[in-house]
Amino acid sequence: MPKFKVKRGSTWVDMTAMCDVSFLLLTFFILTAKFRPAEIVPITTPTSRAENAVAEDMVTFSIDKDGKAYMAIGKPERKTQIIEKLVSLSQNKYGNIDENTQKLFTRLELVGVPIQQLPQAVKRSTAELTEMRVAGQLSGIPMDSTNNQLGDWVQAVRYVYAETDKLSNPPVAIKGDRASNIKGIKRLIEIFKEKDVYKYKLVTSLENKVEK
Amino acid sequence: MADIDTSSGGGHGKHKGGVRSKKLSTRVDLTPMVDLAFLLISFFMLTTQLSKSVAMDLAMPKKPDNVEVKPEPVAGSKVLNLIADKDDVLWYYPDVVVGGLKKTEYTPSGLRQVILKRQAEVKAKWGLDNDGDSKMVVLIKLTDDANYKNMVDILDEMELTKTKIYAIQDVNDLELEAIKNGGNANISE
Secondary structure, eight states, rough: OOOOOOOOOOOOOOOOHHHHHHHHHHHHHHHHHHOOOOOSSOOOOOOOOOEEEESSSOOOEEEEEOOOOOEEOHHHHHHHHHHHHHHHHHTTTTOOOOOHHHHHTTOOBBBBBOOGGGHTHHHHOOHHHHHHHHHHOOOOOOOOOSSSSHHHHHHHHEEEHHHHHSSSSSEEEEEEETTTHHHHHHHHHHHHTTTTTOOOEEEEOOOTTTTO | OSSSOOSSOOOOOOSSOOOOOOOOOOOOOOOOHHHHHHHHHHHHHHHHHTEEEEEEEEEEEOSSSTTOOOOOOOGGGEEEEEEETTTTEEEEEESSSSSOOOOEETTTHHHHHHHHHHHHHHHHOBBBBBOOOOOOOOOOOOOOTTTTHHHHHHHHHHHHHTOOOEEEOOHHHHEEEEETTTTTTOOOO
């Protein structure tokens, strides 16, 4: 019998291709990853099992853990429409909001001051506003019944979406801190009700299954 | 002895020969690099998933235009009351008569069991609706000391237990009294 010599194959695997693929994927994920931008007011939302993603074109009303209210408008075009609507609805009730302020308003990430202070607030950068928040100078939007500015904002938002998109329910969301007292949230819901907004979303983060 | 032999063949001695330096391979082992790359990929995939915020829908009843219209009465045997109190305490009692409030917690073994138990009771008496869901009515009441997390937790539990009929209401005085007394309403006083 002839003896066959089985050639031993090398165990060496060429990793170059795999390395290429993995770095390609890595680059892709790094580029597409959208880190949460630094927020002016940090809000830790409660967790839930809800699965609906938050749309971009949405107006978010936040309540921080001290019960102060803030408003963030998702799309820059909406900001222009909403501030114009607010000015035309409030009729100089909150002092003169000139055109320059209205223009700069599109840059404002978060409304966190009474409307009277808007002309100064729009000139500040996000970093400056964050500093103000740390120093406790950001008072939030007043929402008590005697000075219900938040109600005026809600009304402006509702009118804008009703007129441009014919939406009877504007896409609004409530974003509350998990530790915030329910009174602020209740008041916000009450204001929504007063202004005929009955449907809204509650912003939460994904439930961490290990936690429970 | 000192020269470096780069050629592969042609040894020069008959038996001893020079020290042949091994030809160095240009191949680099990429395995650790691939490991690292995949580690980073998994990190980025996970972090992008986690930072996403999700939303839960909430609809409140419309303010009736006509104040005369009275809401339809609900049978007490369908009702479960949940009262969120301070420090993550949750009180509950069935039916519409305030009394015998019991404490529970926001956990699968606490609140969820309370809901499921009441659902079973309601099912025994009233059956299920056309979609096969419970006819139970949950009244969610939040005291002023409750926090937002409590509210979301309860609403989440409604979703999970497929409770379709629920309403957020104000806490009434009788219930506040009962909570003060540790769960027992003394109606006689």
